[in-house]
Amino acid sequence: xxxxxxxxxxxxxxxxxxxxxxxxxxxxxxxxxxxxxxxxxxxxxxxxxxxxxxxxxxxxxxxxxxxxxxxxxxxxxxxxxxxxxxxxxxxxxxxxxxxxxxxxxxxxxxxxxxxxxxxxxxxxxxxxxxxxxxxxxxxxxxxxxxxxxxxxxxxxxxxxxxxxxxxxxxxxxxxxxxxxxxxxxxxxxxxxxxxxxxxxxxxxxxxxxxxxxxxxxxxxxxxxxxxxxxxxxxxxxxxxxxxxxxxxxxxxxxxxxxxxxxxxxxxxxxx
Amino acid sequence: xxxxxxxxxxxxxxxxxxxxxxxxxxxxxxxxxxxxxxxxxxxxxxxxxxxxxxxxxxxxxxxxxxxxxxxxxxxxxxxxxxxxxxxxxxxxxxxxxxxxxxxxxxxxxxxxxxxxxxxxxxxxxxxxxxxxxxxxxxxxxxxxxxxxxxxxxxxxxxxxxxxxxxxxxxxxxxxxxxxxxxxxxxxxxxxxxxxxxxxxxxxxxxxxxxxxxxxxxxxxxxxxxxxxxxxxxxxxxxxxxxxxxxxxxxxxxxxxxxxxxxxxxxxxxxxx
Numbered sequence: 001x002x003x004x005x006x007x008x009x010x011x012x013x014x015x016x017x018x019x020x021x022x023x024x025x026x027x028x029x030x031x032x033x034x035x036x037x038x039x040x041x042x043x044x045x046x047x048x049x050x051x052x053x054x055x056x057x058x059x060x061x062x063x064x065x066x067x068x069x070x071x072x073x074x075x076x077x078x079x080x081x082x083x084x085x086x087x088x089x090x091x092x093x094x095x096x097x098x099x100x101x102x103x104x105x106x107x108x109x110x111x112x113x114x115x116x117x118x119x120x121x122x123x124x125x126x127x128x129x130x131x132x133x134x135x136x137x138x139x140x141x142x143x144x145x146x147x148x149x150x151x152x153x154x155x156x157x158x159x160x161x162x163x164x165x166x167x168x169x170x171x172x173x174x175x176x177x178x179x180x181x182x183x184x185x186x187x188x189x190x191x192x193x194x195x196x197x198x199x200x201x202x203x204x205x206x207x208x209x210x211x212x213x214x215x216x217x218x219x220x221x222x223x224x225x226x227x228x229x230x231x232x233x234x235x236x237x238x239x240x241x242x243x244x245x246x247x248x249x250x251x252x253x254x255x256x257x258x259x260x261x262x263x264x265x266x267x268x269x270x271x
Numbered sequence: 272x273x274x275x276x277x278x279x280x281x282x283x284x285x286x287x288x289x290x291x292x293x294x295x296x297x298x299x300x301x302x303x304x305x306x307x308x309x310x311x312x313x314x315x316x317x318x319x320x321x322x323x324x325x326x327x328x329x330x331x332x333x334x335x336x337x338x339x340x341x342x343x344x345x346x347x348x349x350x351x352x353x354x355x356x357x358x359x360x361x362x363x364x365x366x367x368x369x370x371x372x373x374x375x376x377x378x379x380x381x382x383x384x385x386x387x388x389x390x391x392x393x394x395x396x397x398x399x400x401x402x403x404x405x406x407x408x409x410x411x412x413x414x415x416x417x418x419x420x421x422x423x424x425x426x427x428x429x430x431x432x433x434x435x436x437x438x439x440x441x442x443x444x445x446x447x448x449x450x451x452x453x454x455x456x457x458x459x460x461x462x463x464x465x466x467x468x469x470x471x472x473x474x475x476x477x478x479x480x481x482x483x484x485x486x487x488x489x490x491x492x493x494x495x496x497x498x499x500x501x502x503x504x505x506x507x508x509x510x511x512x513x514x515x516x517x518x519x520x521x522x523x524x525x526x527x528x529x530x531x532x533x534x535x536x537x538x539x540x541x542x543x
Contacts, residue, residue: 068433093437099430102534103452115448116438144534164438 017079018044018168018200019065024074025225026060033225035060037074040219040228044079044167047194047201049211051261052221052229058204059096061226062170065202066093078168092161092199094171098153100145100160106132107141110160117164131159134193151182158190168200176206187213188241195239208261212253213245220260230260320503325510328503336492336504340511343473343488346401347519350408350469355462357409358416365417366424366450383414387472391479404476404488411472412465419461423454456535459527466519474512489515 025036035057042048050058063069064076078091100109107128108115114124132138135155145153154174161169175183191214194201205211211218212234220230234253236244244250302322308314309321316324329336361379365372387407394403427450435445477490487495489508496505531538 063433066433066437068436091437093434095430095434097430099428099434101431101449101452103455104534112434112448113438116435116440116444146534 016044017077018042018046019079019202020075020077021061021064022075022077024061024064024071024076026057026064026069027072035064035226038227042200042202044200045198046217047203047215048217048219049203049205049215050219050221051205051208051211051257052226053223053261054206055224056221057224057226058221059172062093062172062202062204065168066091066170068093090164090167092164092166092169094154094157094161094169094174096173096176098145098150098157100153100156102145104144105141106137106143106145106148106156109145109156110163112160113164127163128159131163132156134162135159135189149182150178151186154178154186155189158193162193162197166199168202171201171203173204173206175210183210184245190214191240208254208257212250212257213240218253218257220257222263229263230257232257232260317500317502320506324503325506329507329510332504332507336489336508336511339487339489339492339508340515343470343477343490343512344515346404346408346473346477346488347470347515349405350412350472351462351466353405353409354412354416354465354469358413358461358465359420359458361413362417362420362424363446365421379414379417382410387411388475388479391476394476395480400480404473404480407476407479408469408472411475412469415464415468416458416461419457419464420454423457424450426457427453456531456537459523459530463520463523463527466523467516470512470516470519 019040019042021038021040023037023039025038026034028034038057038061040061050061052058060069064071065078067078100106101112107125110128110131111124114127115121119127129138129141132141135158137152137155137159140148140152140156145156148156157174161171175186178186187210190201201215203211203214216234218232218234219228220232221227222229232253236247236249306321306323309319320328361375365376387410390410391403391407394406397403398406431449431453432445435449440448473488474490477488478494481491481494489512492508493505493512496502496508528538
């Protein structure tokens with residue numbers, strides 16, 4: 001992962017892979033080809049953004065990795081801990097909406113994956129509280145989702161994805177509905193969490209600026225059916241912070257990513 | 272985060288007093304006018320009894336009327352419980368299997384659209400009277416529970432369902448932790464309608480049954496008093512039926528509010 005010139009397939013042989021998609025397509029029942037064929041390799045501990053126009057199948061790709069839907073052809077491989085039964089196959093998923101259960105407390109929402117996995121209540125509550133603390137919501141464990149702001153709900157959703165200690169975190173435009181200030185804060189918090197926890201993150205977004213700011217690699221997809229248009233590695237001094245957001249290198253990367261994205265919006269519209 | 276309840280109460284305070292006081296004033300004025308008209312024009316009680324006479328009849332005949340009230344309420348309760356359990360159970364069954372739903376749903380609709388007053392005499396032929404009355408209450412009340420529960424079970428958030436799938440939830444877990452809580456507001460809405468309807472079902476069946484004796488309900492008292500031109504007692508029984516309906520609705524509304532008050536939009540004030 002040090003050499004930036006290596007193509008994903010060479011890189012795959014060098015580093016351990018967390019997720020690998022080979023010739024994956026998704027065709028819906030109504031005949032619409034949503035995705036592919038798509039080849040994507042994500043190394044362990046990598047932060048990769050999938051960027052593309054709406055309807056390009058980025059969310060579909062994420063759902064395929066999560067096992068929430070099945071590929072029409074091709075193979076989806078997800079690395080797992082060996083010899084260990086993992087709750088949720090070692091995957092945490094953050095949806096576009098917070099997707100919280102409104103009828104129960106924040107703590108119970110975060111504890112849900114553990115409850116479904118048969119973890120005893122006391123242990124589950126302790127782990128839920130720890131996960132909430134890691135996203136800065138330790139004081140809100142007893143609150144109900146409706147009592148929280150949009151950003152706080154998203155943090156709860158993140159805590160719930162982290163509570164099983166997954167190896168891979170899949171995020172489907174998680175901050176798209178938030179205001180910019182809240183989004184910047186959550187971007188920084190997410191980066192801090194990623195650095196301290198060392199998880200593999202696949203982050204779907206339609207924001208050029210967000211993808212460049214957050215990820216080590218930005219994978220740009222074409223309009224439907226989604227394929228990979230470009231794979232741009234973002235190299236900068238870690239840890240990133242506000243100074244990166246305002247640096248010349250940042251705007252340079254944004255320009256490159258936007259240029260790679262341009263064919264999708266200069267061509268005929270799919271909307 | 273603990274401040275939600277008092278915040279709601281304050282601005283609504285003055286308005287809610289008005290909302291209670293106004294109907295009471297209208298009610299009192301109506302009663303006064305009624306009383307006055309009856310007295311001034313000296314209308315005999317077998318044509319139109321004055322409110323005071325109705326009230327006195329209620330006290331005088333309390334022994335008979337209270338027993339009938341208890342009978343009717345028991346029937347209503349049995350019908351309501353049967354409709355709740357039956358409606359929810361059938362909805363769960365429909366939710367588990369489309370085949371069962373397609374096979375049975377049309378008959379549920381047929382049962383719903385056939386006037387119960389027309390079915391009651393038939394039921395009375397084949398069933399014991401008390402059973403027939405409860406079955407009538409059930410038939411009238413179960414459909415709103417069934418259709419609301421079905422709607423609720425089908426209204427589960429798609430992403431939440433995906434989340435449960437991701438974490439390998441078993442079907443019983445999905446039912447208990449996702450579908451039933453998500454459907455709860457709908458189920459409670461259905462029960463609220465069913466409460467009033469089971470009273471109507473019970474009354475209709477009692478009138479159709481028309482048997483006298485110790486075990487006869489309020490509806491029978493109304494019919495019987497009509498034959499005997501005991502109009503004040505008719506009104507008194509009617510009054511009790513209305514009150515019973517209001518209490519049933521009120522109790523179910525309060526239960527629904529208490530269950531949903533922490534999370535559902537319907538139970539929240541405008542402020543929060």
